[in-house]
Amino acid sequence: MRGTYFEKMKGSTQSPPRVSLAEMAWSWIGAFLGIGFISFMNYHVFEKIDVLMIVGSFGASAVLIYGAIKSPLAQPRNLVGGHVFSALIGVASQLLFHSHLWLAAGIAVATAIAVMHATRTLHPPGGATALIAVIGGEKIHDLGFMYALFPVGGGVLIMLIIALLVNNIPKSRRYPEFWI
């Protein structure tokens, strides 16, 4: 029994192949436009009215929706659902357990994963979105549940629109695989 337990840690197969240069280039272009656009809006439009538009987990989403566009984890249902559900759970966890931040953080991420699984919206950056709701500081805490709508919901929708526009340009790419 113990033999097989450690045996499993060796791994059993190999890493998937490297993608083509064109794939790398289109991933770069998509991510640059998506994150660039949101950041521009954040720094040059919304910062002036003291509104936050970008959260760190968007960088992780960019990997998926511009770099691994066939992945089930990168589809619109997962992108939007995963972020919004996780944001709500993160905020709720922060409100309930803010006296013990370590507990609030653990519960936020763990529950976000379970809920994303249950709703078939698993999107890894959602875990970061839930965590940021707890560890993000005053500015995030002050938003309350609005955090799920803006910056999270709104920002994600803009990233999605850019993914739809960019990912369907090359012949070899197609996005999404499915909507809901």
Add this chain to the structure above:
Amino acid sequence: MATDKQKNVGVSIDISDNDMYAALKDIPGYLDITPGDLKEVFRSAYRHATERIASSVRAEEIMTTAVHTVMDDTLLKDVAELMAEKGISGLPVIDQSGRVIGIISEKDFLSAMGEKEHSSVMRIITECLYGKGCRAAPMRQKTARDMMTSPAITIPPDLPIFQIMELFSSEGINRAPVVDRNGVLAGIISRADIIRASVIKP
């Protein structure tokens, strides 16, 4: 012996991680699955497909309907002549109402002619060469009823091909008549019919 047979049936296409790696390379873009998992998916899907095909094809779809038959009172010399003329190794024996009452095959002739129970062509030739005479002579006046294997193993028209294969394997038979609910002959299935139907078209 039975286990050997099972082993042969179990031989499937051996697909490797490298085949899956090559398949992943054929598809542009990044697929977040390892070659190992893809192989598992492929094997599982292949098994589902073969099971689905095996259970969806039924006896009546693959059987031969133009069946040569003999009546229970047909003389054995006529039975032998018909089998020789048509180049068949076995046929169903039916009664007046078309019901299958038995099956008669080369094997039945061989065991009737040989001294030992499991006779073969070579055994009969051996016995002839030792000058024991024509062992078929005593059966001149006999009829199909005297030699047939009865009752015959029959197949209902809706039996899935998968179960027909199991039946052939477990009973060690090469053909079986397909009969309707009343036992009336509808067709016959031989191993050749199964092989023809088992080829999965890509």
